[in-house]
Amino acid sequence: xxxxxxxxxxxxxxxxxxxxxxxxxxxxxxxxxxxxxxxxxxxxxxxxxxxxxxxxxxxxxxxxxxxxxxxxxxxxxxxxxxxxxxxxxxxxxxxxxxxxxxxxxxxxxxxxxxxxxxxxxxxxxxxxxxxxxxxxxxxxxxxxxxxxxxxxxxxxxxxxxxxxxxxxxxxxxxxxxxxxxxxxxxxxxxxxxxxxxxxxxxxxxxxxxxxxxxxxxxxxxxxxxxxxxxxxxxxxxxxxxxxxxxxxxxxxxxxxxxxxxxxxxxxxxxxxxxxxxxxxxxxxxxxxxxxxxxxxxxxxxxxxxxxxxxxxxxxxxxxxxxxxxxxxxxxxxxxxxxxxxxxxxxxxxxxxxxxxxxxxxxxxxxxxxxxxxxxxxxxxxxxxxxxxxxxxxxxxxxxxxxxxxxxxxxxxxxxxxxxxxxxxxxxxxxxxxxx
Amino acid sequence: xxxxxxxxxxxxxxxxxxxxxxxxxxxxxxxxxxxxxxxxxxxxxxxxxxxxxxxxxxxxxxxxxxxxxxxxxxxxxxxxxxxxxxxxxxxxxxxxxxxxxxxxxxxxxxxxxxxxxxxxxxxxxxxxxxxxxxxxxxxxxxxxxxxxxxxxxxxxxxxxxxxxxxxxxxxxxxxxxxxxxxxxxxxxxxxxxxxxxxxxxxxxxxxxxxxxxxxxxxxxxxxxxxxxxxxxxxxxxxxxxxxxxxxxxxxxxxxxxxxxxxxxxxxxxxxxxxxxxxxxxxxxxxxxxxxxxxxxxxxxxxxxxxxxxxxxxxxxxxxxxxxxxxxxxxxxxxxxxxxxxxxxxxxxxxxxxxxxxxxxxxxxxxxxxxxxxxxxxxxxxxxxxxxxxxxxxxxxxxxxxxxxxxxxxxxxxxxxxxxxxxxxxxxxxxxxxxx
Numbered sequence: 099x100x101x102x103x104x105x106x107x108x109x110x111x112x113x114x115x116x117x118x119x120x121x122x123x124x125x126x127x128x129x130x131x132x133x134x135x136x137x138x139x140x141x142x143x144x145x146x147x148x149x150x151x152x153x154x155x156x157x158x159x160x161x162x163x164x165x166x167x168x169x170x171x172x173x174x175x176x177x178x179x180x181x182x183x184x185x186x187x188x189x190x191x192x193x194x195x196x197x198x199x200x201x202x203x204x205x206x207x208x209x210x211x212x213x214x215x216x217x218x219x220x221x222x223x224x225x226x227x228x229x230x231x232x233x234x235x236x237x238x239x240x241x242x243x244x245x246x247x248x249x250x251x252x253x254x255x256x257x258x259x260x261x262x263x264x265x266x267x268x269x270x271x272x273x274x275x276x277x278x279x280x281x282x283x284x285x286x287x288x289x290x291x292x293x294x295x296x297x298x299x300x301x302x303x304x305x306x307x308x309x310x311x312x313x314x315x316x317x318x319x320x321x322x323x324x325x326x327x328x329x330x331x332x333x334x335x336x337x338x339x340x341x342x343x344x345x346x347x348x349x350x351x352x353x354x355x356x357x358x359x360x361x362x363x364x365x366x367x368x369x370x371x372x373x374x375x376x377x378x379x380x381x382x383x384x385x386x387x388x389x390x391x392x393x394x395x396x397x398x399x400x401x402x403x404x405x406x407x408x409x410x411x412x413x414x415x416x417x418x419x420x421x422x423x424x425x426x427x428x429x430x431x432x433x434x435x436x437x438x439x440x441x442x443x444x445x446x447x448x449x450x451x452x453x454x455x456x457x458x459x460x461x462x463x464x465x466x467x468x469x470x471x472x473x474x475x476x477x478x479x480x481x482x483x484x485x486x487x488x489x490x491x492x493x494x495x496x497x498x499x500x501x502x503x504x505x506x507x508x509x510x511x512x513x514x515x516x517x518x519x520x521x522x523x524x525x526x527x528x529x530x531x532x533x
Numbered sequence: 534x535x536x537x538x539x540x541x542x543x544x545x546x547x548x549x550x551x552x553x554x555x556x557x558x559x560x561x562x563x564x565x566x567x568x569x570x571x572x573x574x575x576x577x578x579x580x581x582x583x584x585x586x587x588x589x590x591x592x593x594x595x596x597x598x599x600x601x602x603x604x605x606x607x608x609x610x611x612x613x614x615x616x617x618x619x620x621x622x623x624x625x626x627x628x629x630x631x632x633x634x635x636x637x638x639x640x641x642x643x644x645x646x647x648x649x650x651x652x653x654x655x656x657x658x659x660x661x662x663x664x665x666x667x668x669x670x671x672x673x674x675x676x677x678x679x680x681x682x683x684x685x686x687x688x689x690x691x692x693x694x695x696x697x698x699x700x701x702x703x704x705x706x707x708x709x710x711x712x713x714x715x716x717x718x719x720x721x722x723x724x725x726x727x728x729x730x731x732x733x734x735x736x737x738x739x740x741x742x743x744x745x746x747x748x749x750x751x752x753x754x755x756x757x758x759x760x761x762x763x764x765x766x767x768x769x770x771x772x773x774x775x776x777x778x779x780x781x782x783x784x785x786x787x788x789x790x791x792x793x794x795x796x797x798x799x800x801x802x803x804x805x806x807x808x809x810x811x812x813x814x815x816x817x818x819x820x821x822x823x824x825x826x827x828x829x830x831x832x833x834x835x836x837x838x839x840x841x842x843x844x845x846x847x848x849x850x851x852x853x854x855x856x857x858x859x860x861x862x863x864x865x866x867x868x869x870x871x872x873x874x875x876x877x878x879x880x881x882x883x884x885x886x887x888x889x890x891x892x893x894x895x896x897x898x899x900x901x902x903x904x905x906x907x908x909x910x911x912x913x914x915x916x917x918x919x920x921x922x923x924x925x926x927x928x929x930x931x932x933x934x935x936x937x938x939x940x941x942x943x944x945x946x947x948x949x950x951x952x953x954x955x956x957x958x959x960x961x962x963x964x965x966x967x968x
Contacts, residue, residue, distance in 0.1 A: 102704070103703075103704050103705065103706050106577075106705060106706035107706040110577070110580065110706050133569075133570075133704070134568075134569065134570040135568075135569040135570045135572070135573035135701055135704070135705055136573070136704060136705055137570070138570035138571070138573050138574040138577075139573040139574065139576065139577045139705035139706060139707060141574065142541075142545070142573075142574045142577035142578050142581075143577050143580075143581075143706070145545065145578075146577075146578075146581045266570060268538075269537070269538050269568070269570070269571060270538065270541060270570055270571055270574035271538050271541035271542040271545050271574060271578070272574060
């Protein structure tokens with residue numbers, strides 16, 4: 099029998115907890131011997147005191163063992179996943195997963211829904227008519243084995259303790275704690291039976307951890323703890339000071355991901371897809387070098403095999419593949435308005451946070467977890483960072499289910515575009531590689 | 534509508550909360566819009582970040598306003614109370630309250646039960662057969678007006694938010710936070726309609742805050758915040774490195790308090806009673822000087838008027854006054870055993886913490902709030918600090934409801950007595966006066 103108050107006090111006073119103490123706390127939360135209010139006091143004490151790697155491994159192990167752990171034993175190919183800490187316009191998973199599957203990996207990817215100002219892969223997938231994000235573990239394994247890629251939603255069976263703890267963190271101001279973030283991400287990922295993981299840790303204004311120093315600390319902690327827990331883990335720290343690509347919103351982003359799979363689309367989305375894909379192929383050991391990995395990926399984009407994987411996955415999940423062949427069949431919002439430049443100049447910056455929240459307000463995200471999203475709502479960027487506009491020219495197009503609703507965001511989106519006299523310097527997309 | 538998570542984050546990040554934010558949090562806890570787990574996260578954040586005096590005043594005001602506030606309008610005499618942070622053998626309230634009442638004050642004292650290793654005034658009063666600690670507010674006011682003193686238990690009507698918050702702190706490792714302690718003590722005291730308050734802040738091994746620095750910080754915070762909240766407040770920091778007096782346990786301590794009221798009893802108990810009483814008379818403004826106050830108190834002990842007040846109060850509360858006239862009528866435990874010295878020497882120290890917990894184990898305290906106490910159980914110190922014993926001579930007598938139970942504590946109590954070659958130096962009883 100553990101005494102929860104003693105464990106809380108120990109953490110509060112800065113001592114290291116034993117793996118048994120941490121396991122007792124987590125299992126106690128599930129069996130009711132540790133209350134929600136005790137766990138939230140513990141989480142706040144952890145926010146202030148942090149955790150050693152040994153404690154973080156113990157926490158993620160306890161969360162992992164709170165539920166089912168998939169084995170995916172019948173899948174031969176290396177099982178490699180990617181996880182992003184969340185950004186605005188981040189549709190990379192949709193094009194990256196089928197791409198690396200075409201290049202020889204198996205991608206059992208469990209994704210989430212939109213949260214705060216960032217969108218979620220599940221919401222983007224559900225913009226495809228008929229796509230079902232819920233599969234049984236057995237069916238998930240079969241799709242990964244036969245198609246090489248399956249993108250599904252979180253299930254009740256995997257890491258239930260993580261879900262309980264995350265829900266508490268969300269309402270008690272304890273989200274922004276590096277060891278808690280690390281344990282949460284890795285427990286979910288380890289429960290899917292992976293061999294390796296590539297992390298995309300966002301940095302900059304639109305990221306959950308905007309400051310470069312903290313983002314790097316998070317990336318290093320993820321890589322250290324992931325490897326300590328037996329998962330081959332690499333992280334890229336990537337720029338989120340501007341939205342990724344030219345679209346924000348579910349169907350809009352799915353369309354952009356399909357463009358990438360058609361060997362077109364915005365350069366930054368393509369580049370980040372290739373960078374993360376290269377890391378995945380190297381972690382999976384299916385290509386001998388960075389150069390070879392990159393070539394294999396470019397080939398899979400050029401010869402249509404990546405797009406073909408995506409279509410097969412969508413069909414297997416019950417989705418309408420005609421929407422992939424002809425993306426104009428994807429849902430569209432009823433109304434749109436254009437935001438125009440109030441002066442002439444270069445677009446020197448686009449605030450991703452403002453655009454993220456505007457997109458939520460237009461209907462693409464949720465105020466509460468149980469709200470539905472409007473698949474067609476969102477924002478198209480018409481004047482990307484670095485472009486030159488003259489007064490009155492369009493900056494963005496806003497999509498919503500009514501003109502009135504779209505117009506409510508005109509002001510915020512206009513202000514999100516910074517206009518200056520000189521073209522801005524190019525910023526690197528990949529800020530750091532942590533291994 | 535306040536957003537609890539934003540208030541938690543603000544405190545977590547070190548910003549000062551507005552009185553409205555704090556009031557919203559406290560009223561939200563009572564009306565259910567703030568959950569227990571949010572409050573406990575807030576309490577832990579407060580443990581780490583502290584509170585400004587303005588925040589602490591806002592917290593105590595919110596807790597005060599969560600319930601009824603007594604006015605005691607019909608009581609003419611200055612209403613002055615004493616509060617101790619809790620010590621081992623601390624029976625001062627029992628003799629002090631009737632003493633200062635005899636000297637012209639009104640004492641509306643709301644007391645608590647034993648907690649951890651320390652006893653509670655209510656448990657000691659209930660050792661007197663028939664004594665009822667529960668009075669209605671109207672009856673409480675009448676007793677204070679007519680007798681000058683009434684000692685009752687906490688009622689549901691006063692500061693309910695404090696009770697809720699204290700219960701949470703107890704199980705979430707957030708007891709030892711100075712602003713939370715200050716707000717809790719003062720909200721309870723202010724709800725009794727006081728004009729002034731004298732605090733006895735214990736320091737040393739048997740105290741809840743053993744280190745002198747923290748005890749002084751607590752005393753200063755209590756005095757500052759008490760005065761800021763409109764209550765004339767003074768504090769003495771007093772020694773708790775050794776048990777107070779020669780008895781620990783409910784009936785044993787009540788008997789010792791009656792001895793003090795009979796102008797006898799241990800010197801330290803008498804001295805602390807006079808010191809605290811002097812402060813109370815000065816705060817109440819009923820004596821012109823420290824010397825005059827002390828004289829008035831000594832007179833009330835010598836002429837029997839203090840004892841007479843105590844008897845009247847006990848009678849009014851339904852208690853059997855014959856137990857006061859003949860204290861051998863107070864409950865006694867069925868069995869007792871004597872602890873003897875294992876070597877010869879001076880008693881250089883007596884560990885109050887060990888004796889406090891032993892006394893709980895003998896039946897004088899509780900493991901859980903709902904447990905009953907054994908009024909006769911406890912410890913008599915036969916060889917006080919500074920006395921010389923030879924091997925085999927008695928150190929203490931243990932009282933319990935069975936010989937077997939008494940014997941379980943022989944070892945711990947023997948070890949609590951430190952024996953040395955030289956007589957220890959006298960330590961001052963009052964360490965500091967804070968005003």
